[in-house]
Amino acid sequence: MSVWLKGAHALIECVGGILLYLVTTETIASWVNILTQEELIEDPNDFIASYLSRTAAEFSVASKEFYAFYLLSHGLIKLLLVVGLLRGKLWSYPASLVALGAFMAYQIYRYSYTHSPGLLVLTIFDAVVMWLIWQEWKTVRHHITP
Structure with missing residues (x-):
């Protein structure tokens, strides 16, 4: 079951990467503004809505292309695996x-150049996935070894 979930996650990454390549940074900023607008009207100091709005406004084309490449390549490699x-x-x-x-x-x-919190989140997520793969590999090898 966990392998199928990894596969589904890899497909989502691929689709997300392709969509990110196709959507402009202006469109992303517009969508985030639409999603956070009501919350910011209700509470202008809302931490999450303010952070999302600020991050979308500062989202560069280079960052967008990096995340699109990352998601697509990461997803394709994971699908192969x-x-x-x-x-x-x-x-x-x-x-x-x-x-x-x-x-x-x-x-x-x-991260040493961009200081992007998103990269830290991705790195932590990958570390957790690596640990899970390591645990599963130990189990599989134990069952195969006589």
Whole structure:
């Protein structure tokens, strides 16, 4: 079940990456303003709505392209690995760990320049996923080893 959920998440990442490539930063800012407008009218100091509105206004084309590339490449790699996992290919476990480790290293490198909280969230999420993959790989190897 968890592998199927990983696959669904990978598909969502791919779709999100493609949509992010296709949508302009102005459109994103407009959508966020529409979604936060009523909350900010009700409470101009609302932390979440203010943060989202400010972040959308400052969302650069370079950031948008990075996140679109990240989501699409991350999703495609995860789809490949999910196919390997579903077919019972043991190579997919260490390959997943290497791929996620590489993504995390790049995210930390990019964070050193951008200081984007989103990169920290992605890195923490990938670390959790890596831990889960490691645990699953240990279990699978234990059941296969005589």
